Amino acid sequence: MIEDSLNSRTNLSELGEFGLIDLLTKNLDIKLSSTVKGIGDDAAVMDFQDKQILVTTDLLVEGVHFDLAYTPLKHLGYKAVMVNLSDVYAMNGVATQITVSIAVSNRFPVEALEELYAGIETASKIYNVDVVGGDTTSSTKGLLISITALGMASKEDVVYRSGAKPNDxxxxxxxxxxxxxxxxxxxxxxxxxxxxxxxxxxxxxxxxxxxxxxxxxxxxxxxxxxxxxxxxxxxxxxxxxxxxxxxxxxxxxxxxxxxxxxxxxxxxxxxxxxxxxxxxxxxxxxxxxxxxxxxxxxxxxxxxxxxxxxxxxxxxxxxxxxxxxxxxxxxxxxxxxxxxxxxxxxxxxx
Amino acid sequence: MIEDSLNSRTNLSELGEFGLIDLLTKNLDIKLSSTVKGIGDDAAVMDFQDKQILVTTDLLVEGVHFDLAYTPLKHLGYKAVMVNLSDVYAMNGVATQITVSIAVSNRFPVEALEELYAGIETASKIYNVDVVGGDTTSSTKGLLISITALGMASKEDVVYRSGAKPNDxxxxxxxxxxxxxxxxxxxxxxxxxxxxxxxxxxxxxxxxxxxxxxxxxxxxxxxxxxxxxxxxxxxxxxxxxxxxxxxxxxxxxxxxxxxxxxxxxxxxxxxxxxxxxxxxxxxxxxxxxxxxxxxxxxxxxxxxxxxxxxxxxxxxxxxxxxxxxxxxxxxxxxxxxxxxxxxxxxxxxx
Missing domain, CATH: 3.90.650.10 (PurM-like C-terminal domain)
Incomplete structure (x- = not known):
């Protein structure tokens, strides 16, 4: 297997079928009872009982939202998760699952993506969310991360932007x-x-x-x-x-x-x-x-x-x-x- | 307002705060009772009662997944939705909501994005799904579409990849x-x-x-x-x-x-x-x-x-x-x- 080192460079094309996904997601355990099926089927399956479901999504684009000259990839992965979870908390909910899609050019070695996923994994552990899916594809230029977060809340707990009253x-x-x-x-x-x-x-x-x-x-x-x-x-x-x-x-x-x-x-x-x-x-x-x-x-x-x-x-x-x-x-x-x-x-x- | 014509060219930067999103999403009505809140808050809110939730996501990248030399943007929007809904149907579920995120370079006029969204809207009408959120951002190059689809199914109806038996x-x-x-x-x-x-x-x-x-x-x-x-x-x-x-x-x-x-x-x-x-x-x-x-x-x-x-x-x-x-x-x-x-x-x- 690939050495866990930033000094090694494995070309993305060297990994076989699904090898990259397997490598990147191997540490992503399922932690929540609401996750019935995570990565590995056509869709993830969740069971939230009687809760309402919250869904939010964000795109982060290299050169627009981040500059890799001073952004460590691990931090970038962590931040990409935070940006989405923040929206779930803003509904007064509990964040539960995320999907992670990345488009990446050949200039990134596999080890760079492992760093990115290490940050995603750390965030998912600390914030207790499951990574349940995603898509990994090549891009003609740069790195793009698209994360969708799911969360849940009791109907009576959800807070919208629309309920403020005068004197609040x-x-x-x-x-x-x-x-x-x-x-x-x-x-x-x-x-x-x-x-x-x-x-x-x-x-x-x-x-x-x-x-x-x-x-x-x-x-x-x-x-x-x-x-x-x-x-x-x-x-x-x-x-x-x-x-x-x-x-x-x-x-x-x-x-x-x-x-x-x-x-x-x-x-x-x-x-x-x-x-x-x-x-x-x-x-x-x-x-x-x-x-x-x-x-x-x-x-x-x-x-x-x-x-x-x-x-x-x-x-x-x-x-x-x-x-x-x-x-x-x-x-x-x-x-x-x-x-x-x-x-x-x-x-x-x- | 902007003329509904491909011959007109409105620069993306001409639209004010949230103007682009408002323009692109103005025809996207909520159709389903499971959609409690669509576009317009930190997260969308769904209520699926006792159903299980299906989630799947796909990235489509210009130059990798599509070639705009022969792909009309309206068709591209339609296809981007299909690719995701197909995964929900493959779980034996009913597709219900999608989020649509796009990263786009300045070379695309607003009218091009309106075409893209027209295809998304058509697909969402025909397939009876609500567009409940997304993210729109600039890219340094080309067009990228990231769609996440949600669906639902009764627990006993969900079909995985893993249940085939000899002689089936x-x-x-x-x-x-x-x-x-x-x-x-x-x-x-x-x-x-x-x-x-x-x-x-x-x-x-x-x-x-x-x-x-x-x-x-x-x-x-x-x-x-x-x-x-x-x-x-x-x-x-x-x-x-x-x-x-x-x-x-x-x-x-x-x-x-x-x-x-x-x-x-x-x-x-x-x-x-x-x-x-x-x-x-x-x-x-x-x-x-x-x-x-x-x-x-x-x-x-x-x-x-x-x-x-x-x-x-x-x-x-x-x-x-x-x-x-x-x-x-x-x-x-x-x-x-x-x-x-x-x-x-x-x-x-x-």
Whole structure:
């Protein structure tokens, strides 16, 4: 068999029929009772009893969503899973299965795909999801990963984007902007490396930022935390494009307005430091940076006591009547219209 | 709004936030009661009551799986759906939902994607499936389509690849080899066109072959037909890679051998004529051509009277003890080992 080493190079064409799939999926055990049949038939078979099924899908394209100059393939595999699971958690569900399809050009040796799958496997273990299928094909250029995630939730637990009411509190998990600043660090180091390949960058100060960019964690913990706190959000979404874009989604889907308070937006100290270094406004970064994979949700005012002291959660605003519009209340107490940034018309999930 | 014409060219970047998705998905209505929430949230929500869920996924890559020189985008969209639904039917299930992800380079105008989606929409209407989500992103090169199909079946109806027993009859729907010969016709015409762009090919004689290649139909009708006939297959698979490869799958997954009779393989007269014209062996084409999207299954000997006269079904062999091996019995009554052809290690679904 092939040596488990990045120094070895096995050409993709050297593997026989189904050899590649067998090699890549050999460590993917079935863990869940809801998985009746995983890889190896025309379709996977699942049994969710009386639960509702959640399905979401994302494409990651080399040169568009990731740059292999600074993205380890293992991290890429991990992140590709996170991006999808995050959408399941944003429905207040439990992620259960994924399918993984990859299109890859001949420039990638088998060992590179093994690294990618190692990241997928790690993510599936930590997040307790089964890999139940996929498709592996050649591409004329680069690497593309298409993952579909399935999840489940009791009908009464599912949270849509559409249930926010005026006076509901707007809440976000974790902190924002770090993934975007991590990307800025990595892009800067790539530019430095191009000029001087012998430079030895000291990135210790940026560990958190880089980790948030390369190896984000989906907030699997938030749905059970909310359950434990006896809070059911009235609406929820995950933050992939940036806070402002996602807040606007909740408002438009729910038919409400919002007052978002600049001074309440949770920022890690390293984000603030990096923003100063790069001379960018940290609020802008949090609003428009994206890729945080935190959960943004609304809860009834009554639930305020249940969440106010929770270290994972920040109350950042409140919903209003739709007619009042969507606004950011700045630190200087100025009310400015919230606009969607950080989006790209050609990278939209539906 | 944009004119519904292939002559108009709207650059992908001209559409605003979510404009492209809105445009492409505006005609996709929800038809099924199992679809609780389709496009428009973090994940789609389905409710299948007590049914088991089937999930399958396929990637189609420009330059690998299709050539836009002779593949109309509308047909491509239709075929991309068929390829996936076929896998659901091969589990003896009912296809219910699909997600559609596309990666596309800037060389495609919006109108091209509208054509693609028109084919997807047509397929979803005819086959009664809901499009419940997807992802649209830019690619650095070409067009890639990733579709995931969901289906459902009662637990007792699901048919795996693994249940064939010695003496079971091997049955195939429809006829074989036409899609492959259609591809040969199209490739020939493309070559002719390169030499003489003014040539006006007369393809009337090849209509069936070309249609089987460009616009295949998945065998949605077979699971209900079998139900009506009170036949439950012991194993089943769809023919995407070629008959021999799929027969071998059934044998290996079921732990049996097979005797496949050359003279029983169903061939359309136009396939036989095209094979003569191209000077290729029609049996080889049926065994190795692929893309037929017919269903191959095994049934107990007892069910012979129920299926023998059915015009949709051909009995092409019988299963044996594994130790007897996998053989083709030729017209000359010679027994030759069945080998898998038509596969490509880099295009395997798992």
């Amino acid at each position: 509190l707007l809440v976000v998990s974790g902190d924002l902007g770090a993934a975007y600043m991590g990307l800025q660090i990595l892009e800067r180091e790539k530019a430095v490396f191009k000029v001087n390949p012998n430079s030895q960058p000291d990135l210790d100060a940026y560990t958190y930022l880089i980790e948030r960019q390369l190896k984000p964690e989906a907030r699997k913990d938030i749905p059970p935390l909310l359950k434990k706190l006896e809070v059911k959000p009235t609406s929820m979404i995950d933050i992939s494009d940036g806070l402002s874009s996602e807040v606007i989604h909740l408002c438009k889907n729910s038919g409400v307005g919002v007052n978002l308070y600049e001074d309440k937006i949770p920022l890690d100290p390293t984000v603030i430091a990096a923003c100063e270094e790069f001379e960018v406004d940290s609020t802008t970064i949090a609003l428009s940076g994206g890729e945080d994979y935190e959960l943004l949700f609304t809860v009834s005012q009554e639930d305020f006591p249940k969440i106010k002291a929770n270290p994972h959660l920040s109350i950042i605003g409140h919903m209003t009547e739709a007619g009042e519009g969507m606004h950011l209340i700045t630190r200087g107490n100025t009310k400015i219209p919230l606009i969607a940034k950080g989006w790209n018309a050609m990278d939209k999930e539906n | 009859l091997l049955v195939v729907s429809g006829d074989l080899g036409a899609a492959y010969m259609g591809l040969q016709i199209l490739e020939r015409e493309k070559a002719v066109f390169k030499v003489n762009p003014n040539s006006q090919p007369d393809l009337d004689a090849y209509t069936y072959l070309i249609e089987r290649q460009l616009k295949p139909e998945a065998r949605k009708d077979i699971p209900p037909l079998l139900k009506k006939l009170e036949v439950k297959p012991t194993s089943m698979i769809d023919i995407s890679d070629g008959l021999s490869s799929e027969v071998i799958h059934l044998c290996k997954n079921s732990g049996v051998g097979v005797n496949l009779y050359e003279d029983k393989i169903p061939l359309d007269p136009t396939v036989i004529a095209a094979c003569e014209e191209f000077e290729v062996d029609s049996t080889t084409i049926a065994l190795s051509g692929g893309e037929d999207y017919e269903l191959l299954f095994t049934v107990s000997q007892e069910d012979f009277p129920k299926i023998k006269a059915n015009p949709h079904l051909s009995i092409i062999g019988h299963m044996t003890e594994a130790g007897e091996g996998m053989h083709l019995i030729t017209r000359g009554n010679t027994k030759i080992p069945l080998i898998a052809k038509g596969w490509n290690a880099m295009d395997k679904e798992n």
